[in-house]
Each structure stands twice: as C-alpha cells, then as structure tokens.
Amino acid sequence: MSQPRFGVLLANLGTPDAPTPAAVRRYLAEFLWDERVVDVSRPLWWLILHGVILRVRPGRVARNYAAVWQAEGSPLLAIGRRQQRALAERLAECFGETIPVELAMTYGNPSMERAGQALRDAGVSRILVLPLFPQYSRSTTAAVFDRLARALKPCPHLPELRFVNSYHDHPAYIEALAASVREHWASHGGERGRLLMSYHGIPRRYAESGDPYPQQCAATSRALAEALDLADDAWLMSYQSRFGREEWLRPYTDETLQAWGGEGVEHVDVISPAFAADCLETLEELEVENRDNFLGAGGRVYRYIPALNDRADHIALFAQLVEQHSRGW
Ligand SMILES: C=CC1=C(C)c2cc3[nH]c(cc4nc(cc5[nH]c(cc1n2)c(C)c5CCC(=O)O)C(CCC(=O)O)=C4C)c(C)c3C=C
Ligand SMILES: [Fe+2]
Numbered sequence: 001m002s003q004p005r006f007g008v009l010l011a012n013l014g015t016p017d018a019p020t021p022a023a024v025r026r027y028l029a030e031f032l033w034d035e036r037v038v039d040v041s042r043p044l045w046w047l048i049l050h051g052v053i054l055r056v057r058p059g060r061v062a063r064n065y066a067a068v069w070q071a072e073g074s075p076l077l078a079i080g081r082r083q084q085r086a087l088a089e090r091l092a093e094c095f096g097e098t099i100p101v102e103l104a105m106t107y108g109n110p111s112m113e114r115a116g117q118a119l120r121d122a123g124v125s126r127i128l129v130l131p132l133f134p135q136y137s138r139s140t141t142a143a144v145f146d147r148l149a150r151a152l153k154p155c156p157h158l159p160e161l162r163f164v165n166s167y168h169d170h171p172a173y174i175e176a177l178a179a180s181v182r183e184h185w186a187s188h189g190g191e192r193g194r195l196l197m198s199y200h201g202i203p204r205r206y207a208e209s210g211d212p213y214p215q216q217c218a219a220t221s222r223a224l225a226e227a228l229d230l231a232d233d234a235w236l237m238s239y240q241s242r243f244g245r246e247e248w249l250r251p252y253t254d255e256t257l258q259a260w261g262g263e264g265v266e267h268v269d270v271i272s273p274a275f276a277a278d279c280l281e282t283l284e285e286l287e288v289e290n291r292d293n294f295l296g297a298g299g300r301v302y303r304y305i306p307a308l309n310d311r312a313d314h315i316a317l318f319a320q321l322v323e324q325h326s327r328g329w
C-alpha cells in the first residue's frame with residue numbers, strides 16, 4: 001500500500017461519554033482544569049473546582065445532556081463522525097486518492113492519542129490539523145494545539161504539521177451560513193425575523209489581553225449580514241454561555257432576547273456561527289433556555305437555525321481549507 005500524501009485531523013472541543021453525573025464530572029474536571037480555558041491561579045482554582053463546581057454542576061448539566069442525547073450518543077460526537085466520513089469521501093473525490101481523516105477531541109474521547117495513532121497506522125507522516133472553530137480563541141484553538149503537542153510527546157519522530165488558525169472570513173464559510181439562513185426563511189414561507197447571531201462567549205479579560213475572538217466574530221457577522229443584504233436594524237451579534245462571575249463579552253444573548261421580547265420584537269431567528277456542530281450549547285441553551293427567555297418576555301416567534309453540521313456546503317468548505325493548506329505536500 002502506498003503512503004498517503006498527508007492526513008487530516010479534525011479537532012473539536014469534547015463532550016462527556018454519557019449523560020450521567022459521573023461522566024460529566026470526569027469531562028468537566030479535565031476541561032475546566034485547562035489553563036487555556038480558566039487561567040485562575042492553580043491552588044485557588046483547584047479548591048473552587050473540586051470544592052464547589054464539580055460537586056454542584058455535573059448533576060444539573062447531566063440532565064441537560066440527557067435531554068439532547070441521541071441514539072448515536074452526544075450530538076457533538078455523532079455530528080463529528082458524520083463530518084469525518086463525509087470529508088474523507090469528498091477528499092477522495094477531489095484528490096483522486098485516499099486522504100485519511102481522523103476526529104479528535106481536546107477533552108475526553110476520541111482522544112488526540114488515539115487519532116494520532118490511527119493516522120500513524122495509516123502511514124501518515126504529514127498532518128493537517130483543522131480545529132472546528134471558525135473564530136480563533138486561546139480557549140479553543142490554542143487548547144487544540146497544546147493537547148496535540150502533549151499527545152505527540154512520546155513520539156520520537158514527529159510528523160510534519162500544519163495548523164489552520166481560523167476561517168472566520170472564508171468566502172465558502174460565509175456563503176454556507178448565508179445559504180442556511182436563506183433555506184430557513186424559505187422553509188417558513190419566506191417569513192423573516194430579526195436575526196440574532198449568537199456566539200459562545202469568553203471572559204472580556206481574554207479579549208483585552210490579545211485574544212482576537214471578538215474581532216473575528218464581528219468580521220463573520222458583518223460578512224454574513226452583507227451576504228444576506230440585511231439592513232443594520234435587521235440583525236445583531238451577541239455572546240452566550242457565560243460561566244463564573246467575571247464580565248464576559250457583551251451583549252449577552254439571554255439579556256438581548258429578554259429585552260427584545262419586552263420591547264415588542266415579535267419574531268427572532270437565531271444562528272450560532274461559532275459552532276461547527278450542534279451541541280449542548282445550541283440544542284439546549286439556544287433551542288430551549290433562550291426560547292423561554294424571549295417568549296417569556298413577550299416575543300411571539302422564536303426559531304433556531306441549525307449549525308452547518310454535515311451540510312454538503314460545509315463539507316465542501318472543509319475540503320477547500322484542506323486543499324488550500326496542503327499545497328506543496
Ligand atoms: C469556563 C470557561 C469557558 C470558556 C472560556 C469557553 C469557551 C468556548 N467554548 C466553546 C465551545 C463549546 N463549549 C461547550 C461547553 C462548555 N463550555 C464551558 C465553558 C467555557 N467555554 C462549559 C463549562 C461547557 C460544558 C457544559 C456546561 O457545563 O455548561 C461546548 C459543548 C460541548 C458538548 O458536549 O455539547 C462547545 C462546543 C467555544 C467556541 C468557546 C470560545 C470561543
Ligand atoms: Fe464552552
């Protein structure tokens with residue numbers, strides 16, 4: 001068998017192995033201990049994490065996971081597997097040869113170690129890493145880099161590596177988002193609400209110390225509004241999923257929807273461009289919690305637009321990113 005020219009590592013954040021308090025506790029213990037995610041001094045954070053958070057949070061969060069769990073498991077993982085298979089098929093067509101594609105999570109399973117081993121078993125000596133985060137953040141993209149470096153530590157002969165930092169303004173990404181919004185409008189007889197582009201938040205402090213995430217979210221939002229030809233008052237961007245007490249990026253999604261409901265905005269459509277796959281943060285926080293925020297405050301119609309998941313145009317975007325970043329290999 002001839003050696004593949006290179007392999008692709010799709011990387012996402014991670015998810016628990018089961019919707020149970022024990023599995024959620026294991027997942028959160030690993031995720032929330034990463035200094036890229038929470039940078040509080042270690043001894044203090046150990047006390048807060050193990051003394052309070054991991055005692056209280058897993059029970060509630062496990063119930064939320066149970067409500068969105070699918071026959072194939074966690075939505076993030078099930079969709080990730082579909083993305084992996086579809087990309088491998090697409091790359092075989094584009095390149096006319098087999099390009100191995102593996103999926104790995106920064107936290108939990110499938111692990112970076114297992115994905116790295118699978119690529120080595122396939123004879124790969126060059127790896128293109130594609131973090132499934134369109135907008136760069138230290139808390140996601142840089143955490144993929146750290147975790148992969150840790151997984152490769154025992155490796156005496158490192159593979160050659162390339163790493164996609166972000167694709168927040170890639171024309172094919174913007175066009176796939178715009179197509180998903182147009183299809184959503186069409187599927188509801190052309191009815192349009194005010195469009196809320198809700199991104200996962202980060203602490204404001206991270207942005208103030210050089211994380212380019214909010215600038216990249218703003219660039220995505222402006223490009224999407226332009227592609228859809230939206231007037232300035234027909235859309236807004238906001239940030240969801242706050243954690244802890246410090247100030248996060250504003251405006252907050254929940255407060256925005258409460259305010260809009262109270263101000264007489266009748267109909268909103270919500271899209272979440274930072275998520276390459278639907279997951280707890282979209283299927284529960286946007287589909288359920290924030291729907292209640294808007295309708296409870298007086299809104300009438302609330303519709304969530306699914307993530308790009310394994311749409312053909314999303315997979316075609318990944319294939320374009322692979323083609324562009326693997327030139328010369
Ligand atoms: C504690 C701080 C957190 C930061 C900073 C953060 C940034 C960040 N996260 C995503 C994407 C996802 N986050 C998900 C879940 C999740 N996120 C945090 C906390 C931070 N995220 C927690 C504690 C959790 C777990 C659920 C909970 O306890 O509330 C997920 C979903 C995983 C799933 O299994 O479905 C994703 C995806 C981005 C894009 C981001 C910064 C840009
Ligand atoms: Fe998160």
Ligand SMILES: [Fe+2]
Nearest residue numbers: 241280281285
């Ligand atoms: Fe959340």
